[in-house]
Every structure is written in C-alpha cells, then in structure tokens.
Amino acid sequence: MEMQQFQYDNKIVRNFIYASIVFGVVGMLVGLILAFMFLFPNVTSGIPFLSFGRLRPLHTNAVIFAFVGNAMFAGAYYSMQRLLKARMFNDFLSKLHFWGWQLIIVAAAITLPLGYTTSKEYAELEWPIDIAIALIWVVFGINMIGTIIKRRERHIYVAIWFYIATFVTVAVLHIFNSLELPVSGLKSYSVYAGVQDALVQWWYGHNAVAFFLTTPFLGLMYYFVPKAANRPVYSYRLSIIHFWSLIFIYIWAGPHHLLYSALPDWAQNLGVVFSVMLIAPSWGGMINGLLTLRGVWDKVRTDAVLKFYVVAITGYGMATFEGPMLSLKNVNAIAHFTDWIIAHVHVGALAWNGFLSFGMIYWIVPRITKTTLFSQKLANFHFWIGTLGIVLYALPMYVAGFTQASMWKQFKADGGSLEYGNFLETVTQIIPMYWMRAIGGTLYLVGVLVMVYNVIKTVKQGSAVQDDAAEAPALAVISPNRLKGEKWHSWLERKPIQFTIYTTVAILIGGIIQILPTIFVKSNIPTIAAVKPYTPLELQGRDIYIREGCVSCHSQLIRPFRSEVERYGDYSRSGEYVYDHPFLWGSKRTGPDLHREGVPGKPFNGGRDDVWHFNHMYDPQSISPGSLMPRYQWLIKDKLDNSMIQKKMEVMVTLGVPYTDADIANAQKSIDEQASKIESKLLANSDINKVFGKDQEVPLKDREIVALIAYLQRLGTDTAVKPKQ
Amino acid sequence: MLKFVKHNLETISGVEIYPIISLAIFFTVFVAFTIWAMTYSKDTINQISNLPLKDE
Helix, strand or coil: CCEEEEEECCHHHHHHHHHHHHHHHHHHHHHHHHHHHCCCCCCCCCCHHHCHHHHHHHHHHHHHHHHHHHHHHHHHHHHHHHHHCCCCCCHHHHHHHHHHHHHHHHHHHHHCCCCCCCCCCCCCCCHHHHHHHHHHHHHHHHHHHHHHHCCCCCCCCHHHHHHHHHHHHHHHHHHHHCCEEEEECCEEEECCCHHHHHHHHHHHHHHHHHHHHHHHHHHHHHHHHHHHHCCCCCCHHHHHHHHHHHHHHHHHHHHHHHHHCCCCHHHHHHHHHHHHHCHHHHHHHHHHHHHCCCCCHHHHHHCHHHHHHHHHHHHHHHHHHHHHHHCCHHHHHHHCECHHHHHHHHHHHHHHHHHHHHHHHHHHHHHHCCCCCCCHHHHHHHHHHHHHHHHHHHHHHHHHHHHHHHHHHCECCCCCCECCCCHHHHHHCCHHHHHHHHHHHHHHHHHHHHHHHHHHHHHHHCCCCCCEEEEEECCCCCCCCCCCCCCHHHHHCCCHHHHHHHHHHHHHHHHHHHHHHHHHHHHHCCCCCCCCCCCHHHHHHHHHHHHCCHHHCCCCCCCCCHHHHHHHCCCCCHHHHCCCCCCCCCCECCCCCCCCCCCCCCCCCCCCCHHHHHHHHHCHHHHCCCCCCCCCCHHHHCECCCCCHHHHHHHHHHCCCCCCHHHHHCHHHHHHHHHHHHHHHHHCCHHHHHHHCCCCCCCHHHEHHHHHHHHHHHCCCCCCCCCCC | CCHHHHHHHHCCCCCCHHHHHHHHHHHHHHHHHHHHHHCCCHHHHHHHHCHHHHCC
C-alpha cells in the first residue's frame, strides 16, 4: 500500500493551549476576587461592573467555556489528528473555530460585567452571542466529522466517540435552552416561563456539566492517560459499555430527581434509582482510567503528569459518587441552596477538569516544542500546592454547607419558632470557612501561575512550534455496507455519520422523554386568579434585579419544609410563576429567599418598608451589621431608562402575558404614578428628604432604586391573603 | 422537595408509564451494549486499544 505524506497541525493545538492558560488565570482570578468579596463585601464598592452579581457569571463562564473549553479543544485537536492519522479537515475551519471561540469569550467578558445577562446559569450570554456560539459550535462539528471522514485509520478510537457525543449533545442543549425573544440588541426574554423555564434550564444545566465538562474530558482521559502511562487502556470493552451507558443515562439523570421526586412514592423511588444508576458508568470509567496505570505506579511517584491524572480521575470518582447522592431527596433537602453545592462543583472543576488539563498541558507543550519540560520540580510543586488548594477549598465548604442547613432548620427547644430566625446569624457563623476557602483558592491559583512560568520557560528553550510530518497508507475503499462476516458494531464503528446519528438518537430518547412533560406542564399549571402580570415599573425593577445578578445569592423558591415556611412564608406554588420570563428561582442562598419579600408578618424576613430597602441598598451593613450584601449605591444615583418599556411589554404579550393595548399605551403614565407613590413614602423620611427633597436634576422617582423597590415589594403579595390551597 | 411541581406532572394522563418505559429502555440498551462489547475478539480489542500508542 502506498504511503501518504501529511502533517499534523500543531499550531492550532498550541493556540488553544495558550488561550486555555490565559483565560484559566483570568477565570480563577475572578473566582478568587469573588471569594474575597465574601470577606470584604464592599471591596469593589461603587464600581457596578465589578460587583459580585455581575462578576459571578463571568467567573463561571470563564472557567467553563474559556479555560475548560479551550483545553478540551486543544486536547481534541491533538488526539484526533493522531488517532485518525489525518490533518484536521480544513485549516480555515480550525482557525475560524479558534478565533470565533475567543471572540465569544471576549464578548462574554465585556457584556456580563456590563449587566447584559439572561440570568439562566451557565447560559447567561445574551441572544446575539448565543447565535455566535451555535455557529462556531457547528464549525467545530464540521471540522471534526470532516476529519473523521478523511481518516487513514479504520477504527474510530473510543476517545473520538466521546468528542462526537459532546458535539451533538451540547448543540441540542444550547439551542433548546437559549430559545428567547429579543427586545433589543442585547436584551431578551426566555420563551419559557416559571416552572417550565426552570425545568428546561436544569435539563440544560445538568447536561452541560455532563457533556461539556465530563464527556470531552473522558475522551481526553482515554487518550492522554494511556499516552502518559505508555500502555493501553485497562479494558477497551469496558470503555464501550462506559460510553454508551453514560451518554444514554446522563441526559435523564439530572432533572429526574427534579421531576420524579414530585411524583407518587413508587415513581420517586424509581427516579432515584435512575440517578443512582449513573454511578455505574461513571465509576466504570474511573476504574478504567485508574487501572490503566497498573504496573506503572512507580512512575506516578516521579512523573508530575501522571500525578495530575491520578488526582483528576479520583476527583471524577468523588464528584460522580456525590452527584447521585445529592439527587436523593433527603440529602438534597440538606444540600440544596447551601455551600455544599459549591464544594461539589469545585471538586469537579478544580480536580477533574483542572488537573486533567494541567497534566495534558505539561505533556503536550514539550512535545510540540521538541524539548523537555523546563522543570519537573516546579510541575511537582504545582501538583502539591494545587492538591492542597483543592482540599482547603472543598473541606471548609462542606462544613459551611452542613452548618447552614442545620442552622436554617433548627427550631427552638419548645419547637415553636426558629432558633436562628435571623438569616444573618447563619452567615456570620461560617465566615471562618469562607476565609479558608479563599486561602485554598489562592494556593490553587499560585500553582497555576507556577505552571505559566514553567510553560513559558519550556517554550523559550524549545523550538518554534512546527507541524509534525507523518505518513500512513490511505484507507482502502470498502463497501459502505457490512462486509461478509463483519459484525454490526465493527461496521458502525467505521461509519462516522451513522455513528453520529445513533449517538444523537441515544441522547434524544432521554431528552424527549424528559422534555415532553415539561411542554405539557405549561397547559397543566393551575392558574391562580390572584396572580397578575407585573406592572411596568415592577417589570423594570425585575430587569434591574436580573442585570445586577441578585439571583446569584437570593433564591425565589420556598420549599415545602416547616422551617422554610416558618422563615419565609407559605411555600411557593407553580401558578405564581406563570409570568416569570425568565424564572428566578436561583440555586444558592448566600442571602435569604425573596419569594415573599413583599409580604409582612414574618419576624425577620420580608415586609419591610420602602425606606428600609432604600437604606439597605445604600449601605447594607448599617442596617445588618456583618451582612455580606454589597452596596448598590449606583441604583440610587442612576436614572431609570424607560425607553424600551413598551417594546418589553409587547414581547411579553407575544410570550403569553396578558397585557392589554391600554396597559402598553399607558406604560409611561403607570410608571410615573407608581413611582411617585414610592417617592412620597421615601421623602417622608427626614434623612432621605434632607438629601433628595430639594430640586434634583433627576427626581428621586425617576431613579432605578424606585423600580427595584417596586419589584421587591410586589414579591409574594399576589397570593398573600389567599387561604392555603 | 419541589412538591408544587408534583401536581402538574400528575395531571398528565398516563404519566405513570414514563418511569417504567424509562427503565425498560435503559435496561435493554445496557444489555445490548454489554453484548456488543463482549463479542469483540481479543485480537481486535488488543489492536484497537493500542491505537493511541502507535500514532506518532
């Protein structure tokens, strides 16, 4: 057979690695700043674009899509070319993929701090960026499948199966969760409302973790661990079962506990079984990765790359054991909304994604620069300080999570009222934990900076990155049909298009079975007659709430537990959310729940007057000493922009919110009237009157704070006087 | 938790069948792929699992 000469594209691999490192440092640095904001809430006071609520999505997006995303692409481009014995399909598509992705990251880094956000977690980017993501993702897919088609190796290695599943599933998830109706160039409303929006979002959210942070990295594991250990994967058979069962059940597992825990007992139990089943393929994969090191454990002692892989795979095993446990109802009741979840995701991110990326970077960089690593010692130092960082990060957060949950639920000895009725008591208790977390995060980042130095020195001592020459015989043309005696799977494993289709079917089965009920939910939500659409001013206030990322720290979902009903008021009902585009349930309670903030009658939560809210936004610590809430003074200074309100209401009408033509025509007037009432209440306070009572360039009623107060005071009031259902 | 979602799903007619179908589908798929993996010949498995090591 004639040998064909070709070259592996190393420059694209180098580009993605550099981007991953740069954005990794940025994303982790932002995370560290956020960790310190728990200790010094006003450290960026007065700078809106550096406020906690706006930086938090920047941190998550930078780490997930910029750091981990670029590392995934680097590893996929490196391994795919070599496993398929072919250069990437098209150099232009490779470059378009790289630069397009970086442009999206830059767009995110600009828009998120400016407050352009959909508020849906890990899908915060606004609609034009969503479209760009979809396009660039397709470029990646075409480039990958094109490479597979022109390959010179008959069998498609299992790592590439994971890349294919990643491409297909992320595309499906991203498109369905990002369905939104634009109001303006950088503002849109989710087409789903309330419960439906929540179900679609968490179907996305869970599976984004599965198919952006897990499957591509399993692909990398199946390539780079054998490479570093210089021996084949422990069991290729196990990897086949691992692949199909993982992609098949992952897509159902996340929302299953959300769906079925709400069903009759036998169905709930079955739902739990499903989530627990995910342990099997996950641990199958973990065992397969660890056992690949059989016989080379002595190398782990000296080789930093293998050390990183061992901790990464162990972290994967820990996180995938914890995940199903968290989906058990009784465990979830404790963990949800607490710092336990923060610990859980950081074991996954810091150990699994971070350490696997670092190991891969230390392995690839010397090879593409034709040299050896500048310093094994520094790499080993990075490993140890990073591991210590993970431990110091995760352990205090577990303690904090348990402390929060037990304090939130603790009743007084007489059983009548909450022991810690004031939410603040449960916050000040865990400040030492937040200190330790910040120290752990610092150690981890120091390790990464050491890696940056090591990589720079390695690149400097090596030669410029050149394409690697390679040769392989072309694949003989054989029948597209099954050959005589060829097994069905051997046939499928050499047919990339059919393989992709079957993968899509595998993930769609779970997706469809889950998404169909959520579509039916809309028509099944009992409407509560008392629940009315937001007034124009409240809608404006809600958009400020979204813009400032209040949802990062405040939930709007009171669970049907006695302790929560006692603290926050009657538990939340689905009919109350029918006009919420998007839903704002939140996933973390750094501060108290706000779903019934406007309802009086609870000793410590909600029912405050307008002046309280005004002063609280101006200086939270003056009202609640020790509070973690940052100041939002710009809301008091800035004029509310009402120019889009009618357009917003029209979009809401399209989405099914029953505003009348008269409502829309009178929107400005309605805003003025409602704002004037709030203004007069505020000005009745002598301190506020002293400053804002005189003639102002912008009257108090026209400022953003008034809209936010209107929204907060509305929360929960629709159903407040109604008897229990 | 999330009991308030319960009502919405209960009102879908025939929703009881969902988890049963789910389990049946999963079980079938799992068995199918286990058989798939077991029918490989040892030679083939050795050869393809060595792919990453022979690619430079």
